[in-house]
Amino acid sequence: MLRRRVIxxxxxxxxxxxxxxxxxxxxxxxxxxxxxxxxAREGADELVFLDITAAPDHRATLLDIVERTARRAFIPLTxxxxxxxxxxxxxxxxxxxxxxxxxxxxVADPTLISRCASRFGRQxxxxxxxxxxxxxxxxxxxxxxxxxxKGGREATGLDAIAWAERAVDLGAGELxxxxxxxDGTGSGFDTALLREISSRVGVPVIxxxxxxxxxxxVSAVRDGGADAVLAASIFHRRIHSIAAVxxxxxxAGLPVRLVPEVAA
Amino acid sequence: xxxxxxxxxxxVVDYGAGNLVSxxxxxxxxxxxxxxxxxxxxxxxxxxxxxxxxxxxxxAMARLARHGLIEPLQDWIAHDRPYLGICLGLQLLFDGxxxxxxxxxxxxxxxxxxxxxxxxxxxxxxxxxxRTREHPAFDGIADxxxxxxxxxxxxxxxxxxAVLAMTTHGRPFVSAVSRGALLGVQFHPERxxxxxxxxxxxxxxxxxxxxxxxxxxRGVA
Numbered sequence: 001m002l003r004r005r006v007i008x009x010x011x012x013x014x015x016x017x018x019x020x021x022x023x024x025x026x027x028x029x030x031x032x033x034x035x036x037x038x039x040a041r042e043g044a045d046e047l048v049f050l051d052i053t054a055a056p057d058h059r060a061t062l063l064d065i066v067e068r069t070a071r072r073a074f075i076p077l078t079x080x081x082x083x084x085x086x087x088x089x090x091x092x093x094x095x096x097x098x099x100x101x102x103x104x105x106x107v108a109d110p111t112l113i114s115r116c117a118s119r120f121g122r123q124x125x126x127x128x129x130x131x132x133x134x135x136x137x138x139x140x141x142x143x144x145x146x147x148x149x150k151g152g153r154e155a156t157g158l159d160a161i162a163w164a165e166r167a168v169d170l171g172a173g174e175l176x177x178x179x180x181x182x183d184g185t186g187s188g189f190d191t192a193l194l195r196e197i198s199s200r201v202g203v204p205v206i207x208x209x210x211x212x213x214x215x216x217x218v219s220a221v222r223d224g225g226a227d228a229v230l231a232a233s234i235f236h237r238r239i240h241s242i243a244a245v246x247x248x249x250x251x252a253g254l255p256v257r258l259v260p261e262v263a264a
Numbered sequence: 265x266x267x268x269x270x271x272x273x274x275x276v277v278d279y280g281a282g283n284l285v286s287x288x289x290x291x292x293x294x295x296x297x298x299x300x301x302x303x304x305x306x307x308x309x310x311x312x313x314x315x316x317x318x319x320x321x322x323x324a325m326a327r328l329a330r331h332g333l334i335e336p337l338q339d340w341i342a343h344d345r346p347y348l349g350i351c352l353g354l355q356l357l358f359d360g361x362x363x364x365x366x367x368x369x370x371x372x373x374x375x376x377x378x379x380x381x382x383x384x385x386x387x388x389x390x391x392x393x394x395r396t397r398e399h400p401a402f403d404g405i406a407d408x409x410x411x412x413x414x415x416x417x418x419x420x421x422x423x424x425x426a427v428l429a430m431t432t433h434g435r436p437f438v439s440a441v442s443r444g445a446l447l448g449v450q451f452h453p454e455r456x457x458x459x460x461x462x463x464x465x466x467x468x469x470x471x472x473x474x475x476x477x478x479x480x481x482r483g484v485a
Contacts, residue, residue: 004389074290076455098455123386123388
């Protein structure tokens with residue numbers, strides 16, 4: 001049976017792992033390949049690097065850490081942040097990434113999704129969608145979410161559910177759904193948003209934004225219909241281990257890959 | 265095992281299918297000397313061939329043809345030389361693919377078909393690989409171990425003899441085959457953590473043992 005995945009996300013700036021709340025107050029957390037290897041050992045099912053470097057000339061640094069990571073952590077690696085063209089995606093895959101996540105650039109030009117999918121296969125194309133809940137207006141009874149880009153700083157006017165369906169039609173092999181309202185708050189995943197999307201698409205959905213503890217991972221899968229759950233700070237700060245999260249998921253009857261304890 | 269030195273020479277076929285770093289690095293890690301193979305001529309002097317790759321069959325076959333690799337690979341396998349096909353490298357062994365109607369290498373009878381009744385596609389993630397018989401490539405790996413998959417199609421052999429392992433996503437599909445020195449796996453050993461590395465180490469060991477046997481047969485010390 002296919003396992004539900006637990007995915008640590010590493011925010012990377014200038015070749016280092018950083019932590020902070022929505023791109024501010026960044027603190028250096030170490031060498032990406034080193035942390036990646038540690039997470040792989042501790043039972044991570046995949047890894048995501050989110051490149052949040054602002055400088056335009058950071059490509060070489062990013063490709064270098066992707067390559068060094070691929071040499072040490074023998075689990076799948078997704079790289080997101082700033083990929084705007086088919087050629088940039090090719091370079092990231094050649095450096096050793098398995099998938100690339102497209103966000104702002106895909107909103108700006110949706111054909112980027114289909115062009116990348118036809119060149120590299122849809123399994124290599126993750127579309128990341130940041131959604132913000134909208135206030136109910138008039139006689140509206142169903143909740144809705146707007147797509148925001150540039151780390152939540154810019155509204156697009158796009159409906160997140162409609163955009164998710166369109167992204168899959170265009171060739172997305174997976175969707176990474178982040179609730180901007182919950183991200184960094186520790187108030188749990190937005191399971192309503194996840195459910196609306198996972199019930200409408202046939203591709204795997206990765207939940208992101210809001211994890212505080214193991215129970216949130218369980219509800220992202222059980223209530224949100226997520227196939228995989230991503231979190232950053234609770235793992236970096238060692239608030240919860242990957243093993244503890246997986247134990248809670250297993251206890252709730254969810255299929256997970258349990259990694260035998262490895263002597264340090 | 266040492267990462268360099270006298271390990272068997274294993275050629276990884278490069279036909280422009282993206283990430284080769286993972287498989288090169290994983291094979292090196294378990295003691296192989298890895299050579300990237302750009303064309304059919306480069307198959308000489310190798311102890312084994314690995315064909316990786318993800319994606320659709322037709323563009324892959326077109327690239328293999330362009331690089332002059334189709335006949336050399338067919339000859340290689342016909343002479344029962346060690347071959348490991350991973351994901352697309354397994355699917356290409358069959359007669360053809362339903363994904364785009366491509367004619368493939370025709371080494372194993374059967375076709376590559378879409379996964380049926382799958383709750384999600386692509387099938388992405390860790391899933392159990394259950395053996396239908398024993399094979400030394402799986403030594404030290406628990407039956408039913410979780411290994412990493414990423415695909416929407418899988419080979420459906422028309423004969424059962426080659427089937428080595430099954431996995432279920434919706435319905436059961438063939439996740440490993442073997443025939444003589446030929447191995448094919450639908451999962452990605454280079455992305456399957458310690459069990460994946462164990463599988464590749466077993467493969468490298470089998471290649472090294474076979475190379476020794478071949479040298480003995482030729483009377484070379």
